[in-house]
Amino acid sequence: MAQRGGPAVLPDNPFQDPAALQTRPGAVLDGYNPFESDAPPPPFQTPSVAPPPPVPAAAQPPRKASPTEPRNYGSYGSQVRGEAPPGPAGWGDTGAGGSPGFVSRPPQASAAAATAELLKRQEELNRKAEELDRRERELQNAALGSSQTRLNNWPPLPSFCPVKPCFYQDIPVEIPADFQKTVTTMYYLWMASTIALFLNFLSSLAWFCVDPSSGSGFGLSILWALLYTPCSFVCWYRPMYKAFRSDSSFNFFVFFFVFFAQNVMYVLQAIGIPNWGFSGWILSLIALRTNTGVAVMMILVSLSFTAVAVLGIIMLKKIHSLYRRTGASFQKAQEEFAAGVFSNQAVRTAAANAAAGAATNAFRAP
Template identity: 55%
Template sequence: MDGIQEFNPFSAGGLDQHNDTTIPISDRSSQPAVLQPSQEPTPKASASAAQVELLRQQEELERKAAELERKEQELHSRGVSMGPENNWPPLPRFFPIKPCFYQDFDEEIPVEHQRVCKMMYYLWMYHCVTLFLNILACLAHFTVDAGHGVDFGLAILWFILFSPAAFICWYRPVYKAFKSDSSFNFFFFFFMFSFQVVVYIIQSVGIPSWGNSGWIYAISVIGTNLAVAVFMMVVAGFFTVSAVLSVILLKMVHGKYRNTGASFQKAQQEFSSGVISNKTFQSAAANAASTAAQSAFQRN
């Protein structure tokens, strides 16, 4: 017990013993013990930024849509069409009458239907040539027999009426049917072209005083003038070929129609949607509703 000295840390000796182990302040880290904030955005901030960006894009799209609509209205007010420029009939630029239709087989008609569609177009051109030759045949007979002026006048009338009527009533419908796989246009074509087949048969028969240089009419002229009769028989042959080709092409179009999936129900739907979406029909319906409302208000 006597040999053990009491240790006193506050004594001078105790301080001297620990002077060598003192840690200088300069050796300590000067970095404050403060947590640095994370640099990554929070999910809420990311969602807000994305929403702001979407709103900005939506406003930009709405602005562009309004600008396009304004330009379209300006073009319509100036009489400029937004679609492709009409190219049929192919008239010169300086001609006062402009083309009425747009036609491009390679661009608008599917490849599997182009051959049949072109054949229908060639049939229409052959139809016009035959009607023109019919005028010449009736004129030739009129020059040798003045009592048949009615046939010559009717031949001119058939050419003026049937050439554009055939283009509008059966060629354009079949063109649009192949273009857009339209059931309504297919049914309209079959209805009108069936009448055209009957007309070709009547023209090839050639009933006198009907304005058609058919077989009966041509044979009746043999005793009057053989040369005129031969020319009229040639025209009767043209009418006969038209009738035969029309029957063949009618069957070919019907075969294509059966492979397109068209049906009478689809034709009804196309007709209904076309009528409802027609601006003329809409305005007429609106006017009728307004008139009915005014009438009911006045009665009350």
């Protein structure tokens, strides 16, 4: 120990300084040398150190779950809106060097994808239900075909009308599912041609009011509207309908022959030769020099005739390709025609009466 007023004297062993030994925990054991004496070592004394203040619960860090401990993701309602549920380590992060890893989607995107999937399945189920309903109605109609006659439903006329429907038509029931779209398109084509003829009648009337010398064209427009509307339905639409309904080669041949002639008439209607009763392009250009309003009406009619002609040619080619794929032939059509003629009760009755009359005349002859 240094004397007061003199220079400080350091001890030979600084670790033997009593002040240092008292400040370190376990100083009694540090000063014991087992090689100097055989006395037992002094007991270890735990330094009296004040315990640290307790950490509040809010400030404690979250405990990390062990790899083997199951995670509790909680319920869907307990999650914060806009946050994805916790996943495995590295989920949603990119790998080393910026390589993409597992990317997590937000709840909104997941819900939208799930909703789209449910809507898709619902549409598929609806289609299957409609198909089953159609087949069930087909079976019911087939079962009741021999005992109950189907009531005609076309044209759809009110009950108080003295004229009753002439045909039975139900595309979802009678036409196979693969051809329903084609038959529906042909039905719309017939309706479009009817509307075009009615517009042609109005434009011909307007042109007759402007040019009184075009009375013949106006009269023919009335004739075409009254003649083509029912004849086109009976002569080419109904054979096409029955051909797809019963896969009849004979009806297909009738449809091709008549509808080809109908397409030729569509082209002539679009051309618009004067005094033929068609407000086509030629007559529209002539009316353009006389009256602009009438010319505009005729141009609209010409566009309608052109659209009907183009669609008719397209559908004729499409139906012909469908017919070729079914394996039908002209020989099959002849066989169907012969079977249909001989199976007709009226034809058989007429043939029997003719044969009986011929036999009677032969016996009466001297």
